[in-house]
Amino acid sequence: MDLKDKLVSSFLAFENKVDVDTFVHNVRSEAIKIFEEKGFPTKKEEAWKYTSLNKLLKEDYSVFPKQENAIDYKDVKKYFIHEIDTYHVVFIDGKYSSHLSNTTHDGIDVCLMSSALTNPKYRLIIENHFNKAATTDSLPSLNTAFSQEGVYVHIPKNKIADKPIQFINFSTGNESATLLQPRNLIVAEENAHVQIIERHQSLTENPVLTNSVTEIFTKKRAIVDYYKIQNDAENASLIDNTFIKQQRESIASVHTFAFGGKLIRNNLNFFQEGERIDSILKGVTILGDKQHVDHNTLVHHIEPNCESHQDYKGIFGDSSTGVFNGKIIVEKEAQKTNAFQANNNILISDKASINTKPQLEIFADDVKCSHGCTIGQLDESALFYMQSRGIPKKEAKALLMYAFSNNVLSSVKIPELKQRITKIIANKLGVNIGFDL
Amino acid sequence: MLKIENLHASVEDKNILKGINLEVKPGEVHAIMGPNGSGKSTLSSVIAGKEEYEVTDGKIYFEGEDIEELAAEERAHKGIFLSFQYPVEIPGVSVTNFIKTAINESRKAKGLEDMPAKDMLKLIREKSEMLEIDRKFLSRSLNEGFSGGEKKRNEIFQMAMLEPKLAILDETDSGLDIDALRIVANGVNKLKSKDNAVVVITHYQRLLDYIVPDFVHVLHNGRIVKSGGKELAHELEEKGYDWIKEEANA
Numbered sequence: 001m002d003l004k005d006k007l008v009s010s011f012l013a014f015e016n017k018v019d020v021d022t023f024v025h026n027v028r029s030e031a032i033k034i035f036e037e038k039g040f041p042t043k044k045e046e047a048w049k050y051t052s053l054n055k056l057l058k059e060d061y062s063v064f065p066k067q068e069n070a071i072d073y074k075d076v077k078k079y080f081i082h083e084i085d086t087y088h089v090v091f092i093d094g095k096y097s098s099h100l101s102n103t104t105h106d107g108i109d110v111c112l113m114s115s116a117l118t119n120p121k122y123r124l125i126i127e128n129h130f131n132k133a134a135t136t137d138s139l140p141s142l143n144t145a146f147s148q149e150g151v152y153v154h155i156p157k158n159k160i161a162d163k164p165i166q167f168i169n170f171s172t173g174n175e176s177a178t179l180l181q182p183r184n185l186i187v188a189e190e191n192a193h194v195q196i197i198e199r200h201q202s203l204t205e206n207p208v209l210t211n212s213v214t215e216i217f218t219k220k221r222a223i224v225d226y227y228k229i230q231n232d233a234e235n236a237s238l239i240d241n242t243f244i245k246q247q248r249e250s251i252a253s254v255h256t257f258a259f260g261g262k263l264i265r266n267n268l269n270f271f272q273e274g275e276r277i278d279s280i281l282k283g284v285t286i287l288g289d290k291q292h293v294d295h296n297t298l299v300h301h302i303e304p305n306c307e308s309h310q311d312y313k314g315i316f317g318d319s320s321t322g323v324f325n326g327k328i329i330v331e332k333e334a335q336k337t338n339a340f341q342a343n344n345n346i347l348i349s350d351k352a353s354i355n356t357k358p359q360l361e362i363f364a365d366d367v368k369c370s371h372g373c374t375i376g377q378l379d380e381s382a383l384f385y386m387q388s389r390g391i392p393k394k395e396a397k398a399l400l401m402y403a404f405s406n407n408v409l410s411s412v413k414i415p416e417l418k419q420r421i422t423k424i425i426a427n428k429l430g431v432n433i434g435f436d437l
Numbered sequence: 438m439l440k441i442e443n444l445h446a447s448v449e450d451k452n453i454l455k456g457i458n459l460e461v462k463p464g465e466v467h468a469i470m471g472p473n474g475s476g477k478s479t480l481s482s483v484i485a486g487k488e489e490y491e492v493t494d495g496k497i498y499f500e501g502e503d504i505e506e507l508a509a510e511e512r513a514h515k516g517i518f519l520s521f522q523y524p525v526e527i528p529g530v531s532v533t534n535f536i537k538t539a540i541n542e543s544r545k546a547k548g549l550e551d552m553p554a555k556d557m558l559k560l561i562r563e564k565s566e567m568l569e570i571d572r573k574f575l576s577r578s579l580n581e582g583f584s585g586g587e588k589k590r591n592e593i594f595q596m597a598m599l600e601p602k603l604a605i606l607d608e609t610d611s612g613l614d615i616d617a618l619r620i621v622a623n624g625v626n627k628l629k630s631k632d633n634a635v636v637v638i639t640h641y642q643r644l645l646d647y648i649v650p651d652f653v654h655v656l657h658n659g660r661i662v663k664s665g666g667k668e669l670a671h672e673l674e675e676k677g678y679d680w681i682k683e684e685a686n687a
Contacts, residue, residue: 380489385525387509388485388518389535389595390543396510399538403529 003057007142008036010063014146024117024147027131031144038138050323050355051265051294056237059207061179063146068095069172071203076100079201081166083416086197088166089151094180096149100168108194109154110165113183116152125154129187133215133243135269140241143181143213150183150212155192155222164195164414169212171236173204184214188222188250197417199229202236207262214242218250220274225413226254231424232261234289241267248274248303255412256283257421258293259428269298272306272334283312284405284421286428287320287352294323301334301364310341313405316352327359328369335364341371346378346404348397398429438463438634439484439603444495446483453479455659456495461603464631468645468670469638471656472678477638478522480656481607485519486512499603513539514546516602516633520592520609527579532591533561535579536598543599564597568624585612593624600628605636610644622647642674657685 001009011032018025040057041048069092080088087110090100096112103111109122116122117130131147134140151167171178188194202208218224230238238261244252258264270279285293299308314322324343345354358371378400386396402425412418426432439461446454453476461467471477483490484497486509497504504512527535541551552560565575568590580588589609596604606625610618625648629635637648645653645667653669654661657678662685663669673681 379525382525382527384487384509385521386527386535386539388513388521389539389599390510390513390546391539392510392542392546393508395538395542399530400527403527406529 003061004036004039007063008032011145014064018148019118022117023127024130028145028147031131031141034136034141035138035145038141041138047296047325050321051263051292056207056209056263059177059209061177061209063179069093069174071097071100071170071172073100076170076201076203079168079170079199081164081197081414081417081420083419084164084414086164086166087161088168090168090170091149091182092170093172093174093178094149094169094182108156108159108161109152111152113150113152113185114148116185117148122152122154125187126185129185129215129217131215133217133245133271134213134241135243137241137267139211139239139267140213140243143183143211143241146181147183147213150185152184153186153194153196155188155194157189158191159189160192161194164197167196167198169200169210171202171204171208173202173206173208177207178209180208180210180212182210182212184212186214186216186224188216188218188224190219191221192219193223195225195227195414197227197229197414200232200236200238202233205233205235208233208236209239210237211239212241214240216242216244216252218244218246218252220247221249222247223251224253226252227412227414227417228254228256228266229421229424230257230261230264231259234260234262236261237263239265239267243269243271244279245271245273246277246279249276250274251278251280253280253282253411255408256295257424258283258285258287258295259424260291262291264293266293266295266297268296269300270308271300272302272308275303275305277303277306279306279308280411281308281310281312282408282411284408284425285312285314285316285322286401286405286425287315287322288317288428289320290318291320292322295325296323297326299328299339301328301330301337301339304333304335304337306334307338308340310343311408312343313408314343314345314354315348315401315404316345316354317348319349319351321352322354324354324356324373325359326357326371328361328371330362330364330367330369332363335366337364337367337369339367339369343373344404345373345375346401347375348378395431398426398431401429438500439636440498441484442496442498444483444497445493446479446490447493448479448490452493453659454483457659457661459654459661461634461636463602463634465652466629466635466637466648466650468650468653469636469656470640470642470653470670470673472682473640475656476659477656478607481519481605481636481638484605485509485517510542511546513599514543518596518599518601518604520589520596520604520606522608522611524580524588524592526581528581530579531576532579532594533575536561536595539595540598560598564594567597567627568594569620570594586614586617589613590617590621593621597624597628602633603636604628604633605638607638608640609637610639610641618644619647642670645670655681657681660685
């Protein structure tokens, strides 16, 4: 049985475990139908031209990990941003780990999706937001069909989350291969502010495939800063589907740091449903081996006087491959839109490659849209210059690469997170220098 | 300190240096002059260890050691410094952090700990004041958007920070107005001692009014065709290079 059939048939088993007489379950039932009809995306689809899931889909994934696995904090501490106080919601093989987590209902809600879906207290918010931002593409639909666990964050009007929130998904791989489908919902009400850090971390050599959906709602004047650290083990793959609906004057930023894992696909979608919205999409990708990362972004400008800023930097070594597909739609009503997109890449190996494609669909006539993509190599004359001042070639290369990604890093607002990412980069580049630029 | 014997070097199979002999002793200032295309910049790049240049014959000794196999950074660690004719722009790396990294990498190569931040700051302040460099300038990206004069001053600032044994100044005077030239030359003179040496590579004589050479060599077509004292530079300034070429070709 192929994975699609296996998933469709296990939906029946899933229904036995959840309350079927609910709003959410109606949504799930619809979603499984869509998935059954569409199936997994193939390279024939334009949006998947450069990324093939074929190999990944051949694994015999366990869909509902059976047993609960415990992890000692000391063994996984390094995956937390532990230098600062945070709320953190931790899952092990898709199951909530209360002893690793720190949730709250004090003024703001940071808790489990499973309880938000069943607790009447959250019914209205769920009904108004759940699956209201996600699209009906096949992979988000697959996630929706099995949506059960993940993080639920609600920041009420005029509240500022007093500390950042970390979402961490560990997989232990006690099962042979694991499919995980976390489902997150973040609602920042009017004038609310929250910072979120998300990480998926495999602790096993067994294959792990994560198909996650995160829906984010930024209401009027709300600010949401979201950071994704994608530095997973070499046999772990991630399909990240993130959907952000913004109301007027809100600011939403997503930083994606893609450093590891086998295959990563980021479907990042912004929908601007009000005036004077700012959407910020930034990314640093540093790959080696045979890693593959595909950034697929969409910014949908629907109303006038909004902005979007995209800046993705990529460094590709060994036989790694990258894709950047950035789509900007400016509707006819969206006059005075400012939309910027930049994708700069450095290839440090002859075997590495990048496919980059801006896609602009502009229906308004008074807008500023710019896009630019570059693919280059490290500047040899700069390397010699640095060497002649005593900086060894390896360190000189690392410094150039770090400098190349620095304007994305510099917009990270949590200093400890920035430091951590800098360390990961130094590690990735095999150098031990401070990068204190 | 520096001894070059019968040096031949080529780039992309084109022979540029065709048998250079030169000896520089501690405490000396040498000027290497010559028309465009005579091989001046190639000579400086070869000494500094630029990979694109291939030494096809001859030897370069630094403090008695054959340095042919050493990478550029290893030569820097031994005390060779090249001030570039065209300093490279490095966006995203500030002047301060670049020089910090350079100093600490050199220290690392010598088995020393990083320089304490306090000492580093003090040193930076001292050297930047000597070269009349504005503090704001130090936090800018290295050479990015610098004027020609700023770039050259920044080269000498790095030289002052690194305190090399042998400094090769490649066309350091180009792009400098007279005030900047004086500041840069004063900086170089202050750094001079009986233990280090300076090689000034220049097309014109004017820098040599400020950094006075003990020896002047004229490079033509990949060879040193004439050597003399500082008066040779004046002669070249007055008569140009044609007579040298004629003499060499005769």
